Amino acid sequence: MSHWFLHGPASSLLLSAPEADDLHQAPVIRYWGARLPDAAAPATAWHEERASPPSSLDEGLAPTVFPSLGFGDASQPGLRAHRQGQSFGFAADRYTVTPDERHNSLRIQLLDSANQIEVHIDLRMDASDTLHIGTRLINQGTVPLQVNGLASANLSLPGQMDTVHSFHGQWSNEFQWQCQPLARAQWRQENRSGRTSHQMFPGAVIANTHTGWHSGACYGAHLAWSGNFAQTIDTLDDGLRQWQLGVAFAPGELALAPGDSFDAPTVLASFSPAGRNGLMQNFHATMRATVQWPGGQAAPRPVHLNTWEAVYFDHRLDDLKDFATQAARLGVERFILDDGWFHGRHDDRSSLGDWWPDAGKYPDGLGPLAHHVTGLGMQFGLWVEPEMVNPDSELYRAHPEWAFAAPGRRQQTWRHQLVLNTALPAVQDYLFEKLDALLSTLPISYLKWDMNRDLTQAVGADGRAGYLGFVKGLYALLARVRTAHPNVEIESCASGGGRMDAGVLAHTHRFWTSDNTDALSRVGIQRGALQFFPPELLGAHIGPAPYHTTGRTQSLDFRAGVALPLHLGIELDVRAIEDGERAQLAPWLTLYKSLRGQLHQGAMxxxxxxxxxxxxxxxxxxxxxxxxxxxxxxxxxxxxxxxxxxxxxxxxxxxxxxxxxxxxxxxxxxxxxxxxxxxxxxxxxxxxxxxxxxxxxxxxxxxxxxxxxxxxxx
Incomplete structure (x- = not known):
């Protein structure tokens, strides 16, 4: 028999060739778990290890890398598609498997010649025991292919993995652990918010009741995508668990013309025999390799100061200069000017889209403040929310057609704003032009890129659902900004942790973990986020007392101690704190600087x-x-x-x-x-x-x- 192994330091994936007379010619997933030697490959075919049960197909269907639809396979199909209601099934009748020369990756090509559909699956095992799984769908027919569902990955797990750890939450309460038993009934999460969301994370951890922090078998997966998604876990007839992750398409959203293809978002999946900590360390290493740092490697993560909770929209140049001066004296290394700096922006009801300095607040532009900040030895950062527009703005008055809207229906605002259709080239050009003008003329080394609402009425110019195109347009815009300004770091913020995933991380460098800086709340939020993301990518700020989000008050030492192990920042007005508290804060910043090299590089x-x-x-x-x-x-x-x-x-x-x-x-x-x-x-x-x-x-x-x-x- 033909077998293909992918090995990591502590894990192995084994695929086997299908039987020659199998109806579905796709490699079979025989094993994924603790490291095996190549000699351990089974000598028998999958069918030879299982008796045919009564009242079933005479020839059973093995668990493949891309399950079929309409051929008796009880698992979730890899593809749900049709051509004008016909040719709805997929079953490969030809396949090829091509290992690469380093023996750490495979390309699988599947062809359904009857339905004229081709699927490519790329599998790569990295040095951190993480599988990178990419799936491409190609329409080889002469009629458009309407896609209703496409799995980015189909994972097979042992039946003894009986517990799923996932995350729920809301604004200011993200990454809340929940643990549920897996039973015969399907477990499913589906996100329809249009962004990664506060309510759920596009991934999970699967273990059993004996798995702990430090020991036991543990599986995890994470869809690298910043939009709608679905993940399901099914228990199959032989007790195995099938875990499937992919984009959740809106009706009619994806139609492939003849010859067209679609690349599904990558899935990052990992196994560890060393419990949830071992799995966490695998993902940390993989995420660190995902980030494209200026200069090729991360500089020590600077102490941030963000102006939002200190001044909100009340921007006064002299006050902000004094704010920056006192921040620098404390040891702050990066000063970020938050919302309120641009044309006509005096509250959250207007001006999104008008990305140039407000002449009343900044008569000479942002240059005087930016150069004052950099003259103090700090980096200068700027808040933007490019994907959004207020109806009360110069941009919307000029181009109302650029905002998502459902024909014949009243537009729904959220925080008084609408969403720009970033799939439109004109929208991308406009936003790039405005950002490029700021980044080319000012000493900006950091953008806090925010997104403060879900997508609703996301209808594109062609009348189709626009969720998919919106995310792909966002990625294209981010890539364009990064190419033009490779030394600028970008933070992914979406009312806090509403857009935290490996898809956007390929274009950014930091997550704003939550708008909630209450240290007691942050303990749980941060521990949840750390399951997938390393500490240096997670913003954690010392907030005011009382907190603006919860109204609770905690000691400065507790606030600082909770924030210190991540990417430390300050979210309070350092001008307003008493001398004793100022003297108490400075040693914490000094301690952070002395420890950050180890906090942000080693295992955790x-x-x-x-x-x-x-x-x-x-x-x-x-x-x-x-x-x-x-x-x-x-x-x-x-x-x-x-x-x-x-x-x-x-x-x-x-x-x-x-x-x-x-x-x-x-x-x-x-x-x-x-x-x-x-x-x-x-x-x-x-x-x-x-x-x-x-x-x-x-x-x-x-x-x-x-x-x-x-x-x-x-």
């Missing part, structure tokens, strides 16, 4: 101590930085120990408490009766075996507190 682990204490660790077994976070008052007399299973059990460690001393007891240990329950700045020696099995004793922490430890071998 998440874990839980119990009693409302969670932790995250960055680095490696020789040098580890650990953040312990208490989210509620203790329910026990003594805090549980911090057990770190990744440490070297044969090594000795120097343990140091790093977090700056705060004002009052908000971040301090209330008591520390054991010699390892360190106070700030103290150092002790401990054995790796003890720390990895018995754990580091923790002091009683107040209800909202963060302690930071560094564990180093000599």
């Amino acid at each position: 682990w998440l874990g839980e101590c119990g009693d409302h204490i969670v932790w995250q660790a960055h680095g490696n077994a020789q040098d580890l930085i650990v953040f312990t976070t208490r989210t509620a008052p203790t329910e026990a007399r003594h805090s549980p120990p911090l057990i770190l299973p990744m440490l070297d059990a044969a090594a000795s460690y120097r343990v140091t408490r790093l977090d700056p001393p705060g004002i009052g007891a908000a971040n301090a240990g209330i008591d520390a009766p054991m010699h390892l329950a360190l106070r700030q700045g103290e150092t002790v020696q401990a054995h790796g075996a003890w720390l990895s099995q018995a754990g580091l004793p923790l002091p009683r922490m107040s209800g909202e507190a963060v302690h930071i430890y560094r564990l180093q071998t000599p």
Whole structure:
């Protein structure tokens, strides 16, 4: 038999050739899981391992890389399409498999000669045990092909994977973990918001009840797409799980003319035998390789300051210059001017689309402020929302036809704005011209690219649904801006975390994780986002007290400690804080700068101590930085120990408490009766075996507190 292996360091994918007389000539998915040697390939065909059950096809259908429709296959089909109601099925009658010379990728070509449809599937295993799966659909017929559904990937998992971890949420409460058992009934998520959404993430983690943070088999997948999507998990007759991900097409949205093709978004899928942390590390490495950094590699992530919650729309040049001066004195390295700077923009009801400086606020343009910022040694960044337009704007009055609208229906506004159809070349040209003028004439090194609404009434100029074209147009515009200005970094923001996915990450460098900077809320939001994205890509800002989104108040030390391990920023008016709080803030920025190299490059682990204490660790077994976070008052007399299973059990460690001393007891240990329950700045020696099995004793922490430890071998 012919077999094809793709190997990663800890995983293998095995495909087998179909039987010569199989009706569906497509490679069979025989295995995906822990690493196998090539000699372990089965000697028998799939059909020979299974008896034919009663009341079924005489010849069973194997789980293939692209399941058929209309031929007795009970799994989700790879393609749902038709030609004017006819030729609705797909079953390959010819196939080829072409391995590449490095033996880490395959190209599979499938041809359904009866229906004149061709499908190409590219599979590549990277060095982080992540499969990159790309699917191309080609209409080889003489009649247009109407596509109702196309899988980007069809994944086969063992039946013992019985639990799905996914994410739900809303604005200011993104990436909320949910865990559900998998049963015979189908599990499905479908997003129809037109953007990645706050409500769900285009991916999930599949494990079993024995999988934990540090051990057990774990699968994950992520659709690299910023629009409508669907993912389904079905339990098949033999107990296997079929996991399918792809674009969720609106009716009539995709029709391929004769000879045309469509490239489905890539799926990133990974297996780890080392629990959810192992899977997280796989995805972190893959995401890091996805980002196209200026100069080819990431510079140290600068401390941000964003003006939004400090000034909102009230822009006064002298005040902003003073704001920047005081920010620089604190140690801020990047100053971002948020919404309110452009023509006629005094509130959120007007002017989106008019991307030139407001003459009343900036009579000499943005140059005086931008050069003041860069003269202080900081980078200058600018907020934009290119895909949106207000009905009250010069742009809309000139080109109302550029906004999405359903014929014969009243347009629906959201935050008083409409959505531009970025699929139109004229829209792309206009937006590029305005952005290029700003980037070519000002020392802008950073764009905060926002998107503050879902797509509704997304009807294109041809009368078809415009969701698909909108996302492809966005990607084209981003690519054009990046090509013209390769040294400008771009943040993907969509009212916070509404557009976080690997598709937009190919064109951007940072995500604004949430508009909610409440540190207690951020603990859960950030832990959810970290399952797929590394910390340096996730914006985490020290917000004001009380928070503008929740009204809660927390200590500065807690706010800073929660934000510090990600890409740190400030979202408050540093002019308005008291001298004592200013003196308290500066050491946190200094600590971030001293640690960011390790926080943003090494491996990462998440874990839980119990009693409302969670932790995250960055680095490696020789040098580890650990953040312990208490989210509620203790329910026990003594805090549980911090057990770190990744440490070297044969090594000795120097343990140091790093977090700056705060004002009052908000971040301090209330008591520390054991010699390892360190106070700030103290150092002790401990054995790796003890720390990895018995754990580091923790002091009683107040209800909202963060302690930071560094564990180093000599």
